[in-house]
Amino acid sequence: MNRILCAVSLFTLTLITLANAQAGRQEEASARQASVAAKQQYVVPGVDATETCSFNFSANTGNKFIKYCVTKNGNITQFESPSGNEFISLSPAGEGYGLCNFDAATAYVDYAGYGDSGNWQAPTTMSSSATSVKIARATTDGIFTLTQTIALMKGTSTAQVTMAIKNNTSTPRHIGLLRFADVDAGGFSGNSFDFTNRTAFGYNQSGPGLQLQFVSGAFLNGGFSQIIPGGPDPCQIFTHVVGPLANTDGSIFMQFDMNLAANASKTVVVAYKSF
Numbered sequence: 001m002n003r004i005l006c007a008v009s010l011f012t013l014t015l016i017t018l019a020n021a022q023a024g025r026q027e028e029a030s031a032r033q034a035s036v037a038a039k040q041q042y043v044v045p046g047v048d049a050t051e052t053c054s055f056n057f058s059a060n061t062g063n064k065f066i067k068y069c070v071t072k073n074g075n076i077t078q079f080e081s082p083s084g085n086e087f088i089s090l091s092p093a094g095e096g097y098g099l100c101n102f103d104a105a106t107a108y109v110d111y112a113g114y115g116d117s118g119n120w121q122a123p124t125t126m127s128s129s130a131t132s133v134k135i136a137r138a139t140t141d142g143i144f145t146l147t148q149t150i151a152l153m154k155g156t157s158t159a160q161v162t163m164a165i166k167n168n169t170s171t172p173r174h175i176g177l178l179r180f181a182d183v184d185a186g187g188f189s190g191n192s193f194d195f196t197n198r199t200a201f202g203y204n205q206s207g208p209g210l211q212l213q214f215v216s217g218a219f220l221n222g223g224f225s226q227i228i229p230g231g232p233d234p235c236q237i238f239t240h241v242v243g244p245l246a247n248t249d250g251s252i253f254m255q256f257d258m259n260l261a262a263n264a265s266k267t268v269v270v271a272y273k274s275f
Contacts, residue, residue, distance in 0.1 A: 004069045024071040048123075049116040055133045057152045057159070066157040068272075071121050073133040074148040075112035076181075079210065081157040081274040086187050087202075087210035089113075089229060094182030094251065097163065098234035099144065102174040108139050110162045111180060111231035114178070143169055146177075160215065166265035178255040179270050180231040185211050192223035193252065194244040200225055200252035201275070209275045210252075217268030218258040226251045 053069035060066060077093035080086050088095050092113020099108040109268040110116040119140045126134040126145050132151035138144065149162040165172050182200030185191050191202045200223030203209025226232060226240040229249045233239060237255055256268045 022209040089182040089184040100234035164267040167260035180253040189249040195223040215269035221255040
């Protein structure tokens with residue numbers, strides 16, 4: 001009798017295991033389909049989105065080594081720290097910024113390899129040096145100008161991103177401004193992700209990780225992780241927000257919600273740092 005009970009228990013356990021495995025495969029397939037859809041979300045032919053590095057930065061040695069590059073549009077499409085640990089996805093290189101004019105439900109994005117929304121003017125390089133670059137870019141409707149300063153913080157393995165957003169009109173605006181990164185920690189797409197109200201991060205279990213940190217600025221909505229690698233719709237940021245996540249091709253972002261007075265500007269600051 002005991003042998004029969006053991007056999008039945010083993011058979012039941014096998015069925016449960018197979019069912020869980022099948023559910024896991026279905027969930028993984030759904031995630032892959034969502035990833036493909038996300039990669040197409042903002043790709044607009046003929047616009048200025050690029051993954052090409054225009055400004056290169058590196059410093060320090062050992063655990064403080066840092067190397068990253070910035071496109072002409074102000075995207076960080078490569079981030080390595082320490083040496084040999086790459087954190088930004090390579091295919092495509094996904095990093096950048098999103099803006100929503102909530103009053104008109106209009107989104108403006110540039111997510112590098114994931115494309116852009118096609119409603120930005122060409123960027124203008126305001127200044128550049130061995131440690132920083134300053135890039136200004138207006139929206140095609142003329143309502144907003146985003147000025148980014150991406151700077152290597154001396155003696156650290158931190159790249160700091162300052163984003164100043166200006167309302168160029170005589171009408172007050174309610175906006176959301178975010179920074180996004182498709183993290184592939186150590187070059188692997190299957191990462192773990194999580195977030196707090198001031199930090200979002202992706203990492204390999206028992207391996208390297210990249211965190212996006214709040215430094216200063218207007219009202220911080222929070223740091224977030226996504227179950228997809230592509231950038232969020234800045235007017236619907238919570239669509240793919242999930243955390244914690246494990247063994248996922250996900251991404252992170254940090255979003256600020258603010259009111260801009262007529263002809264006024266506000267500045268937010270975030271930072272990328274490996275851990």
